[in-house]
Amino acid sequence: MEIVPRLNEGETVFPHVRVEGVDMPRLELCLPGVLLLTMLGLAYGATLKNMEEAKELAEKVLARVVVGDMDGVVTVVKPYWPFPDDELEALVTQTTQQRHLLANRLGKSLGFTLVRREVAADTFLRLVYVERCENTGLRWLFTFYKVKDVWKFNGFAWDEEIAKLFSSSH
Numbered sequence: 001m002e003i004v005p006r007l008n009e010g011e012t013v014f015p016h017v018r019v020e021g022v023d024m025p026r027l028e029l030c031l032p033g034v035l036l037l038t039m040l041g042l043a044y045g046a047t048l049k050n051m052e053e054a055k056e057l058a059e060k061v062l063a064r065v066v067v068g069d070m071d072g073v074v075t076v077v078k079p080y081w082p083f084p085d086d087e088l089e090a091l092v093t094q095t096t097q098q099r100h101l102l103a104n105r106l107g108k109s110l111g112f113t114l115v116r117r118e119v120a121a122d123t124f125l126r127l128v129y130v131e132r133c134e135n136t137g138l139r140w141l142f143t144f145y146k147v148k149d150v151w152k153f154n155g156f157a158w159d160e161e162i163a164k165l166f167s168s169s170h
Contacts, residue, residue: 045080045081045082045083045152045153046079046080047080047147047150047151047152048080048144048150048151048152048153049150049151050151051117051119051125051144051151053151054125054127054142054144054151054153055114055117055127057076057077057080057142057153058127058129058140058142058156059112059114060076061073061076061077061142061156062112062129062131062140063112064076065109065112065131065140066109066110066111066112066131067109068109070092070095070096070099073092073095074088074089074092077153077156080152080153081153082152082153082154083155091155091156095158105135105136106133106134106135106136106138107133107134107135107136108133108134109131109132109133110132110133110134111131111132112129112130112131112132112140113129113130113132114127114128114129115128115129115130115139115165116128122146123145123146124143124144124145124146124154125143125144125145125146125151126141126142126143126144127141127142127144128140128141128165129141129142130162130165131158136160136162137162137165138158138159138160139158139159139160139161139162139164139165140156140157140158141156141157141158142155142156143155143156
């Protein structure tokens with residue numbers, strides 16, 4: 001099935017549209033590419049309506065982490081990841097490797113708790129969590145960026161800097 005209309009030379013799909021200085025046949029050739037890029041843009045880096053949805057996303061990620069499902073982390077984050085996929089995969093691979101090295105030190109993961117929500121200039125949101133493990137805790141940071149009236153996932157990080165969970169240390 002061919003979806004490209006057959007036109008005689010010089011004809012355009014929009015014969016009634018004339019824009020001075022614009023080569024309409026060339027513009028019409030570009031439209032499918034523009035539409036594809038628009039669709040990819042909508043699917044690539046989905047947005048969150050509000051801070052509560054951002055919190056829900058962070059907690060879905062942590063729920064996967066707690067049970068050791070790092071592939072599940074990729075599945076949860078990927079629709080909201082606004083950067084190249086290989087960056088997400090590298091971040092998750094690095095997290096998996098580091099957690100494996102720390103397994104005896106941390107012990108089994110027991111769950112997570114929201115410590116605080118920080119907003120900077122109504123533009124950035126940082127959610128700070130502690131992952132509770134048998135032997136110690138880990139600090140998790142999720143960052144979101146506000147564009148117009150929606151939030152975009154900006155990334156996550158984790159570390160063992162428990163002292164920074166206290167207000168006098170951050």
